[in-house]
Amino acid sequence: MAEKRSRTSRLAERARELAPVWTLLALIVFFGVYSESFFTLENFGNILNQVALLAIMGTGITFVLLTAQIDLSVSYMATLAGVVAAYATAGHLPQPWPIVVALLVAAFLGWVSGAATAYLGIPSFMSTLAMSLIASGLSLYLTRGRILFDLPPLSKTLGSGRIFGVKWLVIVAALTLLVGHLVLRYTRFGRYVYMTGANPKAAELAGVNTRRIVAWVMVIAAFTAGLAGVVGIGRLGSATPTAFDGMLIDAIGAVVLGGTSLFGGVGGIPQTVVGLLILGVLRNGLDQVSVNIYAKTLITGIILFAALVFNILFAGKKES
């Protein structure tokens, strides 16, 4: 009796876990039926290209969410990294140092908000919110509000170049996701990330330095955000003081849509990939079926909200 019940509840759990995949398939079928241009190889290329920057950022956010923290500064960190790379290039710092400096600046600021959360106990939503102002402020200060057009050549290549007909941007995104996945799945650090999120008290009892783990995931999130910024300016062709500010909701939204728990310990890169595709297909498909363009954001918002409700219900079920 108990055996049977636990089996059906496990099936139910499995169905819930796979819900994002069903959502994605349903969206693909829906847009495939209602739009003639949706089911083309070219359009799939478009979708991948559209979500590539989100994917780079989303990799770091996945780490942060797995430890039950949040990072609200990633988009501003991307903007800042782009600005720093362009600023240093304009200042004739030899290549590739502008890019290295940009990534280090992002990682360092990530460490600052991470340490504030891990060692001082400032909730991560607050420490990263404050950090987003610092990052945004630095971007404005360095550019004086202007647009910078001197970009590192590597940024241009990775942002808008192709190799064998495939966009470098898509390759960078895929590699970032892959490295993230390998770290989470096949390293001790990755296991510590999951266990810290699943039950921080128990992780500490088993000798895991949970504070260090929390500080590190926030460094990772800032670093991948910086990478998105450095590549992103190449795609835009310029660095502006607000270039990627609007990406915050999409980047976090994609990770949550994929099913990574907001309470930590459950999820991962495969889930994030599904979430990215849901978001990409949705955005792209809504363009294809020529919905009123003023309704696009509303529809995306409703779907994200529904995913959040689902995420919470799922976590609640596990608690009981």
Added chain:
Amino acid sequence: MEPLLRLSQVRKRFGGIEALKGIDFEVFAGEVHALVGENGAGKSTMMKILAGVIPDYEGEMAYKGRALRLKNPKEALDLGIAMIHQELSVMPELSVAENIFLGRQPTRGRVVDWRRMFAEARRILEALGYPHVEVERALGDYPLGVHQLAEIARAVTSGAELIIMDEPTSALSPMETERLLELIRRLAEQGKAIVYISHFLEEVTAVADRITVLRDGRKVATLRAEETDKAELVRLMLGKEARFFERTELAARAREGKPVLELTHLSRPRAFEDVSLALYPGEIVGLYGLIGSGHFELAETVFGLARSSAGQVRVAGKPLRGGPRRAIREGIAYVPPSRRSGLFLEKPVYQNVSLPWLDRLFGPARELAAARRVTEEVGLRPPDPARNVGAFSGGNQQKVAIARWLIEPPKVFLASEPTRGMDVGAKDEVLSILRRMADAGTAVLLVSSEPETILAAAHRILVMAKGKIVAEYASGEVTKEMLVHAAAGELKKSA
């Protein structure tokens, strides 16, 4: 004379368990009536009926001569029955006066009349014998004794005539305890009735007029305090027929070599004070105490989860400092008293088991193999290390918590309440795992508030009360009665 409150033939069952089996109880105005008994004797059920928390019971309650049935705590409060819980409901950020008048501040029109509130608070505290407390200051600035005072003052000002106090002294220092007992006497002299629940029998005999002893949901006796003593109370609480597992013949093991764990003058504020002890390889030392006596906190501190304020921990002669990671490296293992806080219920057994050892044991295949070995050793059922821990029964979850430390046998095993909430069979299994570990050379500190658990496994027994080690038994016959008696504590005079 009419009793202020009377219970007649009160019964209460929870599912199949009868918690109260026909209780008669009365308390008079101007009387301190203590209620004592072991955990599970029915004290808290009775208390909850008196305070209106449990409205569905069999039997009668009469208050001031009128039969009534309380439907909720609010109704009890309105009639003048106040309950002061062990966990105080005060707000440390608010002033002492605001805490006293919480929810019923004196007002002028629609705004709080601060001046009147402060004046009245001052008057009340003076009447209660605490004229030095500044009512304008934040309650959090004062020690716990004053928090308790604020809560009592709140009950008094709300017009309470019957005040129920649940373990009011368990967190207080000896001096604070003494002052509280004086306050309770003063309240009784002012005509209040007090129902006083406590494990600390010396305090009970000092403060109470009468004492009612409960055992297994029945009233065993109601005695006049001056005609009884601690020894008689313990006997009545435990009953005559001590069962076989309630006594043991201790045989301390021959101590070979040097102690593997030494604590010298270890202190942690509000937890324990000046604790010294030594553990030798191969022995199981039982550390018994009532909940709140500091024994769980001691184990936690040795493992590095909390800092001590003074004293030293040494492992195999070397001073130990730092957090759990360091402790594990030095060969210390720890199981916390609450299973949920130590395990990852949503993760498979093998990940729970391998977590402390990932620096040498990483990769699902190796982890599974190691987990299979140690879960077999503890007799995990079903023997499936790939299953989530949450899918196992409580007893088997505890086996997982212990199995983790068998990957590499520890020098010292701190096991806090390892058999809590288990049936007899599972308890026995867990204790025999501890015995096997000791036989293999581990020093086990078995920390528990269940005398039966300690008596069943320990070679040597230490008893803690109010943060101090108050008794040690190394040989001869030890009974549950002796342990409970020692843990029930002395009433310390503040000299």
